[in-house]
Amino acid sequence: MRNVADHPTDALGWFRFARQQRRRQLEAGLQVGEWASQISHLVHMLQRERGASNIWLCSGGQLFVREVPFCIAQSDEQIAALRQRLALPDPIINAAIAGRLACALWYLDALPALRSRIQARSIEPEAAMAQFSQSIGHLLSIVPEANDTLDDANLARALTALYSFMQGKELAGQERAIGAMGFTRGDFSDPLRQMLVDRIDGQQRCFGTFIALAAPELAAEFREQGEASREMEQLRRIACTRLPPDEETAGLAVRWFALQTQRLDKLRETEERLIAVLQQAAQAQLHQETENNEPDEAAFSRWVQDHACQEEPAALDRHLLPLVRQQARQLETLTRQLASLQETLEERKVIDKAKSLLIRHQQLSEEQAWQQLRKLAMDQNKRMVEIARAMLSVADLWPITPKE
Template sequence: MNQQAPRPQSALEWFHYTRRQQQQQLQHLARLGEFATLISQLVHTLQRERGASNVWLCSRGELFGPQLQHSARQVDESLAAFQQWLTEHHALMNGNAAAKLACALWFLEGLSALREEIRILRITPEQAMERFNRTVQPLMEIIPEANDTLSDPQVAQALTALYSLMQGKEWVGQERAVGAIGFTRGEFDAALRQMLVDRIDAQQHSFATFLSLTEPEQAAMFRDSAEATRDIEQMRREACTRIPATPQSAARWFDIQTQRLDALRLIETRLIDTLSAVAQRSLQHTVDDAHPGETALAAWVVQQSSVKAAPVERHLLPLVRQQARELEKLSRELTSLQETLEERKTIDKAKSLLMNHQGISEELAWQQLRKLAMNQNQRMVDIARSLLLSASLWSVTPKR
């Protein structure tokens, strides 16, 4: 029978127990550093395939065919390395991380079906983008969830800086995908413009968090190579001011945003290296002082009980997870907004139909739709759809 370790009783014994727990956490994080690199690479290739898919779909298969095939191969290569690591190190996944992993793998397993729908143009760009988004988000959330008991403040700060940059990079990727839709189609409707603006706002919030936490070297690197360029700002203005776009605009937009994503990917790699280095330094410190005595305990108690010395960084992981939930909520709200705008378009078409065929005002047409909806206990948009579907059967000529 295995003998259990004696329960700590004195302050010094509890201190020793705390140090052992910290060592286990840091050793766990050190092993997960390689996994973070694999996740980063997989997410980056998925972001590329998402953007290329949107150009392909919006151009009805005329543009970005080779780019789409190349990006899909890169995803498959990254996914194979990701799955190989999981086979060898699955025991490192705790419950929360395993839940996120299960969600991510479920969407990844549906990639083949999604690609076939994209290939035969049987899916809209918006639908394809949403399915790619759902695949990427749980992948990114695996990293902080796999370290949910982390207590070292320096490591927590480095991890939060990394996660914030990854979130910002994902919003840049979504901005590229949204812009690809509008520029390839040659126009940005109200829903598409709103989606673009919301993703710009979201990435700025994530990058502000990153810059407040990261080391000066990485902050300088971001400002020099990864902020939105003048060309990006100009094309953003074109998208939001209804300037007619061309297929050449779509290619230019995709290229300059890809350059930005590649720069962010390089910073992301540096942050993973920084996180691993910080964890190794903290781990080495605990190993060097394997049997701390009363003096070390006294210093540690002073540090823990001091308000000024208690770093706020240890609370950053719960906050950044809350941020992730808020961003997910924003995505749902954007989807709802788009559906609302589409419903309004349908109602407006039905109103125009009534106005033309009955020679009535817009206000009266709206009242008729509203009355029909109330009498039949249906939503106005459902009445409008029925009206539009049956319009081809009408024999009534428009009133003059």
């Protein structure tokens, strides 16, 4: 807490205070860059583990037998590095960042249990993907919260370009995982196909924001290396229409994963350069502030003259934080949609099992079994899945007489 005696009382005193705060902001900018780099490394490894796990699950443990343990080891290495950093005090961690960190760590703590279920093949790929995506989403959400620690327009602009890019990369990672499921199974259901389309559209919006904010050379690098290749676009069209019956879908899955991984690795390189731009901007301005030995009175006089004729900041710079918040909400919405889809798929499986039970014991047709479940649900004012679960829980005790 600042001492009352140090409280500014005149214009020059407030100017000195402003210079001190600016130095702190620039130092925070350097730390934000370090945080972003650490999170970026961990997210990249979790993205790869998510995609590899999906292929392994969908292939019944036949594909990516060696790749999954390798991905796990890389993820764990980055998780250990994050925990080591968290053991040190960090002035940029405000209440919002601390809350996001708590959620991220909760999901990271749940990773061993998730991996055990994947290894036992006791979890559906959609559920595994949803849990990975929630972990990644909470990690990524730390980056826009750091924008609260930055007042400098150039640093806020660089951070917004970085977060937009990181979010686009995560949607590309989700695209890889979704496509891996469909190609490995040899089928893209309508919900799965819609999820794929949503991720492709989301990437375009995020990368569009990045291009508008980033330096021209970084935007050009993305267009050259980060855009989807022609072969990837062909596989997208196959996934978004219908798989040919004579295609070797396992081969398509491996090829899809390889192409998407190559692209994500290129995106990772650009991401590192964006982080470097943020840190270099903060470092250059901090160096200029530190090396400036101009007396406060002279510096204040020049500062007043410079700002007397300064134009109104561009709307883009003044509204960067709301833009970042909006993009963070979009990613959270897509993650919730994935979890909702998984819940729907699980409920459908329970209902199908109950239908099979009725078909087997009462010799009903599939349509008759469905109608009976529906009638029971309506009579008891309950959801059909609740009736199905109750039916399955006592299936072994039913004294059901086969229908004559």
